[in-house]
Amino acid sequence: MTAVTFRHHASFNTSSVSKSDSFEGEKEKKYKMIAKDVTIKYGDFVAVKNITMKFPEKSVTALIGPSGCGKTTFLRCLNRMHDMTKGAKVEGKVMIDDIDLYDKSIDPIYHRRKVGMVFQKPNPFPTMSIYDNVTAGLKLNGIKDKKILDEIVEDSLKMAYLWDEVKCDLKKSAIELSGGQQQRLCIARALAIQPEVLLMDEPASALDPIATQKIEETITELKKEYTIIIVTHNMQQAVRVSDYTGFMYLGDLIEFDETKKLFTDPKNELTAKYVQGQFG
Ligand SMILES: Nc1ncnc2c1ncn2[C@@H]1O[C@H](COP(=O)(O)OP(=O)(O)OP(=O)(O)O)[C@@H](O)[C@H]1O
Ligand SMILES: [Mg+2]
Numbered sequence: 001m002t003a004v005t006f007r008h009h010a011s012f013n014t015s016s017v018s019k020s021d022s023f024e025g026e027k028e029k030k031y032k033m034i035a036k037d038v039t040i041k042y043g044d045f046v047a048v049k050n051i052t053m054k055f056p057e058k059s060v061t062a063l064i065g066p067s068g069c070g071k072t073t074f075l076r077c078l079n080r081m082h083d084m085t086k087g088a089k090v091e092g093k094v095m096i097d098d099i100d101l102y103d104k105s106i107d108p109i110y111h112r113r114k115v116g117m118v119f120q121k122p123n124p125f126p127t128m129s130i131y132d133n134v135t136a137g138l139k140l141n142g143i144k145d146k147k148i149l150d151e152i153v154e155d156s157l158k159m160a161y162l163w164d165e166v167k168c169d170l171k172k173s174a175i176e177l178s179g180g181q182q183q184r185l186c187i188a189r190a191l192a193i194q195p196e197v198l199l200m201d202e203p204a205s206a207l208d209p210i211a212t213q214k215i216e217e218t219i220t221e222l223k224k225e226y227t228i229i230i231v232t233h234n235m236q237q238a239v240r241v242s243d244y245t246g247f248m249y250l251g252d253l254i255e256f257d258e259t260k261k262l263f264t265d266p267k268n269e270l271t272a273k274y275v276q277g278q279f280g
Helices: 071-077 108-112 130-140 146-159 179-192 209-222 235-241 259-264 269-275
Strands: 031-042 045-056 060-064 088-096 115-118 197-201 227-231 244-249 252-258
Touching: 031 071, 031 227, 045 060, 045 071, 045 227, 045 244, 045 252, 060 071, 060 235, 071 197, 071 227, 115 179, 130 146, 130 179, 146 179, 146 209, 179 197, 179 209, 209 227, 209 235, 235 259, 244 259, 244 269, 252 259, 252 269, 259 269
Parallel strands: 060 227, 060 244, 115 197, 197 227
Antiparallel strands: 031 045, 031 088, 244 252
């Protein structure tokens, strides 16, 4: 497999949050995104408790932990999706490059364009073709030139490793694709708006082993260009695709480290029990 990059990416920006910040045990790292002292409440219920996490650029960070521990809640704060959740309140900062996502003076759309999201269940626009799914966000952003749209469709589908399977019939309805193809279409749709960070919430949980393998290969290729944060229940998957892993439990971040270290030599007893499958 070869890495594919956008031809039209003249303004592609992968600058980092900070060149000097580092987490425990790490030498100097470049961070694309930093969540600082993030607490998230649904009404009075505290779902995420004062989490600080730093995401090294062009790497994959996995979030693991038992059901209900706050993984999705935390992931959604990284592109301000809680703005749309009734009763949800986010405290703290989420820095992308040097700008706080929650700075009220900044249009949230500015950040949403930097941060793409892929959900657990493939959710292509069902009445649209493959082509129109990929271009929907671009058209909203005012891009209408057919030649540019064609290029972005091809590049996005190549980056999502779907191009070879659909290039002969881009006008086909998105819902005629298999589940795994639909999920890769959703990845292509997220990539088309040229984000810098890609959030993925259990992107392969509904897929068969072959489709899962393709998604994992896609993730591994994409990290050459993108900073990726993935929620997964599949610990083998976390080991296969991620460079860093955060283990969450009851709204707390219990441990964050290089994936290899966290799975083979965790510092915390709770992490050790979880990665050994002693509770779930
Ligand atoms: N919109 C909401 N309103 C109220 N409570 C919520 C809402 N969404 C999630 N919660 C609660 O917040 C806690 C964390 O939920 P979250 O979906 O973040 O967990 P998760 O780690 O992603 O779980 P899973 O692995 O099952 O997807 C849970 O107790 C859940 O019931
Ligand atoms: Mg979840």
